[in-house]
Amino acid sequence: MGAKRRLLALPGVSVILIFAVAPLFIMLYYSFQGDSQGAGLTLENYTRFFEKQFYLSLTWSTIKNSIFVTLVSLAVSYPLAYIMAKKLKGVRNIVLVLIIIPFFTNQLVRVYSWLIFLQDGGILENVLSALGIINGALGLLYTRAAVVIGLVHAFFPYMVITIYLALEKLDNALLEASASLGASKFETFRKITLPLSAPGVAAGLLLVFVPCLGTFVEPRILGGVNGMVIGTVIEDQFFRIYGWNFGAAVAFILLAMVIVSVSAFSRLGRGGSLE
């Protein structure tokens, strides 16, 4: 043990420092570079972002979109996790496995499967027409709704798992005690189940909200021209417009949003305890 053993950590630490931390500093440097060569450090990339209405409203719509996806995921995940933890007995493990399996399917394969599912003349349109629910083209692909569907599908299983793990640990005796002391079902839920599952909920919110902020694949493929978000702006700057310095600045603004959300959510998670 001791000094020699500590050295074992060195290769891993170096990889993180050289290939994750150092590049971020290089990116920070680029974000303060102007378009003219050798002009020294400048704030112009950041001022350009904050002065243009276009970028500000895009930022706002990215945040709104992520909040919406997160809330929809919560509405799906909480009841599902609750049922899995408290109601299902025999098939619980099977359901758990079925929820986890999509973690191991390719992101692009999943997005692509939504593309062929939602497209005009696709399966969903066929099914809905046969049921007489719609008449004519579905018109769902390349809308904001399609992006939301794709993102919820991609991320809600994470939230199910985090909430499930929190609820599974919850002692049934607590619930029984609460009921026998005369609390209504709703009161028990509000005063015991909900606060004790708060860390799982916070973890789940984080696991959905943060990846949503930074994604560009789902919005690009399922949203088409209606799918513009911060992520696609950054991608465009690097791959189409070659505005690398400006792209680096936008990437840092995105990173700041991520850091703020992570610290906010982890505070929320720590707050979970019984009064």
Place this chain on the structure above:
Amino acid sequence: MNKSSFFSGGLVLLALLFLYAPIAVLIAMSFNASKYNRLPFEFSTRWYQDLFQNEALLAATWNSILIALATGIICVLLATLLVLGAQALSRKMQRALQSATLMTLTVPWLILGLSLLLMIRALDFSKNLFFLLAGHVVIALPYSVLALQARVQSLDPALEEASGSLGAGPLTTFRRVTLPTLAPAMVAGGFLSFMISFDNFVISYFLAPFGFTTLPIEIQSAIKFGFTPEINAVSTIIIGISLGCLAVAGLLLELGVSQPGKKNNRSQFLLDVSAPKQYNKT
């Protein structure tokens, strides 16, 4: 069956339907003769035949497998050393290390990929396989680390000391005491890193050298330039491979290191494997 459990069952089924409907359609369409994913369904294996003649797609698949294998092996080695070394660090250093590991999980891949691209530019290199692999290792490493971290805590230091005082050298101790305890987590961690790399599109998209493609990159360009049903076929094969790997890894764990008193290893493995994804809980 009462009303409430009927409602519960229905909700679970609806959620699973939402989760699997598009994937099921994709698999069905890979066996459908229609070129544009249209009904009526007419069984055909044509797209699979086309696929095996599509040299570009096969080469991309091979590239993806090689990169993922290299990433998986490198990550397990680095992560094993990292968690063993971290044990000897002070509390404060351990916490700093933990934040650094979690940082690579929290920062969007888009940003990690682009910053590496800028680093290549700042160093005046052109894109190359070394940096592609480095990018994959950086994003996959935390998954191996988290899988191993849980396990290393169950390592009893007294056992290692006993082995040492009985005259075993550090290598023998590692091989006979430490390694057997860590082995299941190494399998789980390596598997996770392999899958993260194999499925990764973003990092490869930014860092792949000119003319080098991976499977996700091929799928993306097929989506961009019009649908080709071969993509349905290749996607179906990827889903099959992923599930196969998952089953093999689970089985290996069960056969190789079945621990007495710990039942239900397979579903435990699934939770172990998905646990690192709940990063901010640790």
